[in-house]
Amino acid sequence: MTLSLSVRHRFGSLELEAAFDSPDGLTAVFGASGAGKTSILRLIAGLVRPVQGRITLGDDVLVDTAQRRFVPAYRRGIGYVFQEPRLLPHLTVRQNLAYGGFFSRRQAPAIDFDRVVALLDIGALLPRHPGTLSGGEAQRVAIGRALLSRPRLLLMDEPLASIDELRKAEILPYVERLRDELRIPIVYVSHALDEIVRLATTLVVVNRGRIAAAGPAGSVLSRIDLPILAHRRDAGVVLDVEVDAHDEHWHLSRLRCRAGLLSVPRIAHPPGSALRIWVRARDVSLATEPPRDTSILNVLPAHIVQMAPGDGATVDILLDCGGQPLISRITRLSASQLGLAPGMPVFAMIKGVAFERG
Amino acid sequence: MLDLSPDEWTAILLSLRVSTVAVACSLPFALIIAWLLARRRFAGIVVLEGLVYLPLTLPPVVTGYMLLLLFGRAGWLGAFLNAHFGIVFAFRWTGAALAAAVMGFPLMVRSIRLALEGVDRRLEEAAATLGAAPPLVFASVTLPLIGPGIIAGAILAFARSMGEFGATITFVSNIPGETQTLATAIYTFTQVPGGDAAALRLVAVSVVLSLAALILSEQLDRRGWRRVLGR
Numbered sequence: 001m002t003l004s005l006s007v008r009h010r011f012g013s014l015e016l017e018a019a020f021d022s023p024d025g026l027t028a029v030f031g032a033s034g035a036g037k038t039s040i041l042r043l044i045a046g047l048v049r050p051v052q053g054r055i056t057l058g059d060d061v062l063v064d065t066a067q068r069r070f071v072p073a074y075r076r077g078i079g080y081v082f083q084e085p086r087l088l089p090h091l092t093v094r095q096n097l098a099y100g101g102f103f104s105r106r107q108a109p110a111i112d113f114d115r116v117v118a119l120l121d122i123g124a125l126l127p128r129h130p131g132t133l134s135g136g137e138a139q140r141v142a143i144g145r146a147l148l149s150r151p152r153l154l155l156m157d158e159p160l161a162s163i164d165e166l167r168k169a170e171i172l173p174y175v176e177r178l179r180d181e182l183r184i185p186i187v188y189v190s191h192a193l194d195e196i197v198r199l200a201t202t203l204v205v206v207n208r209g210r211i212a213a214a215g216p217a218g219s220v221l222s223r224i225d226l227p228i229l230a231h232r233r234d235a236g237v238v239l240d241v242e243v244d245a246h247d248e249h250w251h252l253s254r255l256r257c258r259a260g261l262l263s264v265p266r267i268a269h270p271p272g273s274a275l276r277i278w279v280r281a282r283d284v285s286l287a288t289e290p291p292r293d294t295s296i297l298n299v300l301p302a303h304i305v306q307m308a309p310g311d312g313a314t315v316d317i318l319l320d321c322g323g324q325p326l327i328s329r330i331t332r333l334s335a336s337q338l339g340l341a342p343g344m345p346v347f348a349m350i351k352g353v354a355f356e357r358g
Numbered sequence: 359m360l361d362l363s364p365d366e367w368t369a370i371l372l373s374l375r376v377s378t379v380a381v382a383c384s385l386p387f388a389l390i391i392a393w394l395l396a397r398r399r400f401a402g403i404v405v406l407e408g409l410v411y412l413p414l415t416l417p418p419v420v421t422g423y424m425l426l427l428l429f430g431r432a433g434w435l436g437a438f439l440n441a442h443f444g445i446v447f448a449f450r451w452t453g454a455a456l457a458a459a460v461m462g463f464p465l466m467v468r469s470i471r472l473a474l475e476g477v478d479r480r481l482e483e484a485a486a487t488l489g490a491a492p493p494l495v496f497a498s499v500t501l502p503l504i505g506p507g508i509i510a511g512a513i514l515a516f517a518r519s520m521g522e523f524g525a526t527i528t529f530v531s532n533i534p535g536e537t538q539t540l541a542t543a544i545y546t547f548t549q550v551p552g553g554d555a556a557a558l559r560l561v562a563v564s565v566v567l568s569l570a571a572l573i574l575s576e577q578l579d580r581r582g583w584r585r586v587l588g589r
Contacts, residue, residue, distance in 0.1 A: 045487055073486040074495075086484040090502045099498070103489030149488045 007053030079151030418524025473507020
């Protein structure tokens with residue numbers, strides 16, 4: 001079910017003008033604070049009526065200002081996990097969860113109460129009141145409450161912002177499971193690149209109320225012309241890989257991707273499993289000749305697509321490795337010494353230990 | 359000591375009845391007006407606010423006289439209500455209840471309005487995204503959260519009604535058994551020779567009732583907020 005949005009609205013001093021499609025899977029809305037990310041979610045949820053625009057979910061027209069059509073929030077069947085938990089303080093945790101199910105649309109597929117409770121690990125909290133919960137506990141209850149309302153679409157506004165690192169690592173897999181097992185389309189707002197790399201199938205980049213880029217996460221992340229992405233220390237690309245084999249002697253794993261085979265430190269996944277890894281631009285170095293006598297395990301033939309100077313000393317170089325985009329961040333001095341230019345064949349070198357699980 | 363005569367009992371019970379009816383009948387209106395004042399922005403809001411709060415600052419005698427003009431047998435509202443519904447306020451205990459309601463109304467509205475303004479609107483938004491239509495949001499989120507404010511307002515208005523004097527005596531006079539309340543009875547006893555003992559007894563009753571209302575409101579308030587906040 002595709003969410004389609006094209007709206008214009010004014011939020012205080014921010015002039016929002018946004019249009020994008022969000023297909024099934026998880027659409028991450030990424031941008032700096034105040035860029036208009038939350039405003040987009042509020043428009044989708046029906047908490048704000050746009051000055052002008054059209055929002056559709058599948059065949060359902062939620063907003064069409066030209067037709068004077070506006071479906072109120074309570075009839076949209078769209079779940080919303082806010083930045084803060086917003087649990088009802090006069091009800092217990094169990095009652096809060098039940099509240100979500102009470103008004104739910106009966107035609108939507110039911111989500112089992114016990115399953116949600118087990119998945120979010122909130123069984124022990126059921127008799128308690130929201131006032132006695134920690135931030136992370138309350139947010140897990142809020143996620144459960146939104147799920148039990150059987151949403152057709154789930155909006156999540158930086159749901160991990162109020163949760164400590166340890167809990168984040170515990171909740172992220174659950175968001176993945178919502179995406180993959182329950183197959184609920186999710187629009188996920190965040191300014192944390194690591195969350196987006198891990199979760200997003202579609203990526204929308206928002207900058208000062210405008211859509212700077214929108215499309216499949218892999219291709220948007222590999223754009224070096226987007227300042228909001230490119231100027232970050234942790235800029236890089238995601239690689240969708242398949243585990244090829246394990247080398248027990250050297251404790252390595254071989255991964256297959258479009259660019260070829262990569263060797264990384266041994267991972268737990270069995271051969272054949274698909275996963276997503278994150279290659280930071282600063283971990284990719286370049287050579288114009290095939291390097292010999294080097295400690296670097298992964299050397300991939302590539303050619304230069306595009307070069308974008310960074311803040312001063314650095315330059316970001318977009319590479320094409322057999323159809324797989326890669327970004328390399330090197331100094332401008334190196335680029336000049338090697339005489340790098342678009343179209344040139346090069347060798348991308350990635351240290352085996354530089355890979356991170358996306 | 360408190361050896362009350364039948365007349366004194368009549369005045370006390372009448373006061374309790376008048377105050378109870380006044381609070382019960384004005385509560386729904388107070389809820390609506392408080393909601394309008396707290397949540398809506400419309401032309402004439404200042405006029406409405408002024409009208410509601412006017413009895414706080416107006417001399418009670420003036421309020422009573424205006425009620426007499428409006429709701430007396432010859433008054434246009436009084437004549438209309440009598441002709442179509444058979445409701446008579448003038449010189450009846452119902453008139454005393456009306457006067458008490460009008461005098462207690464601003465206190466009740468104020469208390470509910472403050473509670474409404476203290477409600478976190480974000481909770482109502484969350485309830486809407488969970489599928490609750492506006493009336494259900496009000497019933498399931500707003501109303502429970504302002505419960506303590508409503509109770510506090512009702513008790514304040516009740517206490518105010520018990521002590522109502524000026525508007526009552528002007529509007530419905532001071533007829534034993536019909537419109538003679540605690541306050542007007544005390545006044546009567548202080549005006550007749552040898553009435554001091556009776557006046558004192560009623561004063562004692564008055565003090566006890568007021569204290570009880572204060573303690574009750576304090577207790578309910580505390581327990582109410584504890585319940586609302588779940589601690």
